[in-house]
Amino acid sequence: MSTDRLLEFDDVVARYEPVFGLETHVELGTASKMFCGCATTFGAEPNTHTCPVCLALPGALPVANAAAIEATIRIGLALGCRIATWCRFARKNYFYPDIPKGFQTSQYDEPLCTAGHLDVEVDGETYRVEIERVHLEEDTGKNLHVGGATGRIHGADHSLVDFNRAGIPLVEIVTRPVPGVGAKAPEVARAYVAELREILLALGVSEVRMEQGNLRCDVNTSLAPTGSLEWGTRTETKNVNSLRSVERSVRYEMRRQAALLDDGVRIMQETRHFHEDTGSTSAGRSKEEATDYRYFPEPDLVPMAPDADWVAQLQSDLPELPAARRTRLREEWGIADSEMAWLVNAGALGLVTDTVAAGADPADARKWWLGELSRRAKDDGVELADLAVTPAQVAELCGLVAAGTVNDQLARQVLDGVLAGEGSPQQVVESRGLAVMGESDELGAAVDAAIAGAPDVVEKVRGGKTAALGALVGAVMKETRGKADAATVRRMLEERVLGG
Numbered sequence: 001m002s003t004d005r006l007l008e009f010d011d012v013v014a015r016y017e018p019v020f021g022l023e024t025h026v027e028l029g030t031a032s033k034m035f036c037g038c039a040t041t042f043g044a045e046p047n048t049h050t051c052p053v054c055l056a057l058p059g060a061l062p063v064a065n066a067a068a069i070e071a072t073i074r075i076g077l078a079l080g081c082r083i084a085t086w087c088r089f090a091r092k093n094y095f096y097p098d099i100p101k102g103f104q105t106s107q108y109d110e111p112l113c114t115a116g117h118l119d120v121e122v123d124g125e126t127y128r129v130e131i132e133r134v135h136l137e138e139d140t141g142k143n144l145h146v147g148g149a150t151g152r153i154h155g156a157d158h159s160l161v162d163f164n165r166a167g168i169p170l171v172e173i174v175t176r177p178v179p180g181v182g183a184k185a186p187e188v189a190r191a192y193v194a195e196l197r198e199i200l201l202a203l204g205v206s207e208v209r210m211e212q213g214n215l216r217c218d219v220n221t222s223l224a225p226t227g228s229l230e231w232g233t234r235t236e237t238k239n240v241n242s243l244r245s246v247e248r249s250v251r252y253e254m255r256r257q258a259a260l261l262d263d264g265v266r267i268m269q270e271t272r273h274f275h276e277d278t279g280s281t282s283a284g285r286s287k288e289e290a291t292d293y294r295y296f297p298e299p300d301l302v303p304m305a306p307d308a309d310w311v312a313q314l315q316s317d318l319p320e321l322p323a324a325r326r327t328r329l330r331e332e333w334g335i336a337d338s339e340m341a342w343l344v345n346a347g348a349l350g351l352v353t354d355t356v357a358a359g360a361d362p363a364d365a366r367k368w369w370l371g372e373l374s375r376r377a378k379d380d381g382v383e384l385a386d387l388a389v390t391p392a393q394v395a396e397l398c399g400l401v402a403a404g405t406v407n408d409q410l411a412r413q414v415l416d417g418v419l420a421g422e423g424s425p426q427q428v429v430e431s432r433g434l435a436v437m438g439e440s441d442e443l444g445a446a447v448d449a450a451i452a453g454a455p456d457v458v459e460k461v462r463g464g465k466t467a468a469l470g471a472l473v474g475a476v477m478k479e480t481r482g483k484a485d486a487a488t489v490r491r492m493l494e495e496r497v498l499g500g
């Protein structure tokens with residue numbers, strides 16, 4: 001659908017220097033909305049979570065949600081921000097059908113948190129992303145366009161609006177522009193959002209389900225010729241809502257803008273839409289300036305003045321943050337940076353940690369999650385965390401292997417059963433009869449049958465070609481459908497063929 005001419009990425013970074021910046025909106029997981037008592041639960045019948053305040057009926061007055069203010073300060077502290085001692089909400093005026101007041105209650109020149117930073121790692125290198133501000137605002141409602149083919153307004157015959165989301169507390173985290181990252185810009189942008197998401201999860205302030213829109217990014221990208229003292233004109237790709245899309249949108253804009261600049265075309269400052277299917281962007285509206293919003297302090301709300309002792313208490317109560325946690329686990333598990341990065345990128349760190357907490361050896365837990373389970377998740381096209389097996393079950397499986405009840409091959413069959421919903425690993429071992437055969441009469445019979453069935457091989461072994469024993473081991477393993485322990489089988493064969 002896109003007709004943009006794109007320059008090859010290598011050519012872009014050879015001649016241009018990108019600068020990116022991110023504005024990330026996070027829906028807080030508070031029980032009630034920002035300025036009223038309406039519930040925030042996702043997926044309710046349209047317009048059932050509304051009241052005079054969030055519908056902006058005349059005379060209704062807002063009251064700020066203390067839990068949302070606390071969560072915002074904690075986010076600011078986790079990002080190393082300064083917390084304002086006094087600040088106000090402001091009205092951001094604009095007309096959209098999903099914003100009943102005709103303005104959004106937000107913050108303008110007095111944000112709650114300022115001047116922080118977040119360090120992110122890409123390919124073993126650390127990049128510092130400066131945080132300009134973290135402020136509190138409210139979400140809009142949701143328009144639903146009916147009758148068109150794609151749910152877009154074009155071609156629709158009417159539109160509906162759902163105000164359930166209107167007034168849900170929203171934190172906006174704004175980075176300063178990030179220059180000097182060159183070809184790594186798309187990956188650093190993605191790594192920043194990934195790390196921010198981990199921090200928000202650790203703080204427990206949001207579920208950060210990107211597919212439900214709990215976390216959405218506006219991605220600013222600009223290009224300037226390498227060596228230029230000025231930055232280029234930026235575009236703002238709106239509402240990018242997956243990590244992969246953040247990376248793709250920066251990459252696409254770099255390639256698109258470079259092709260235009262090569263042709264001597266000026267970049268327009270505009271908002272752009274991101275298209276998940278093609279990974280491309282398309283022009284939206286030309287970008288408003290702050291003056292277009294006619295900001296002024298919100299007269300219906302008292303200023304926020306967080307008490308210094310309270311802020312100090314929140315700081316000391318912060319949980320262990322992801323970077324510190326990774327360092328600690330890396331040392332405890334004795335693994336390299338690269339393996340930790342692998343665990344994080346695979347979305348396996350939390351799962352492995354929980355598996356270890358459930359009693360598994362760290363090396364075994366990593367082996368199963370990064371190996372067999374990653375393969376199955378990939379085959380099924382699902383996230384690792386969405387597989388139908390819990391860390392406790394993986395720990396139980398590791399225990400069965402360690403105890404010699406099953407070997408690795410049988411353990412994979414046990415997993416089949418667990419993933420098929422047949423119960424715990426122990427239950428699957430019993431119901432499918434998957435325990436390793438000990439030195440039993442049954443195994444002895446299988447060994448004897450293998451010897452009787454291959455007199456030529458037996459002759460070779462007796463003649464000194466002990467490597468030929470492998471064929472007999474294979475025959476026994478086949479006969480027992482992999483349930484025998486190979487080392488036990490080999491020892492039994494040696495005893496019977498060579499007379500021990």
Ligand SMILES: [Zn+2]
Nearest residue numbers: 036038051054
């Ligand atoms: Zn309400």
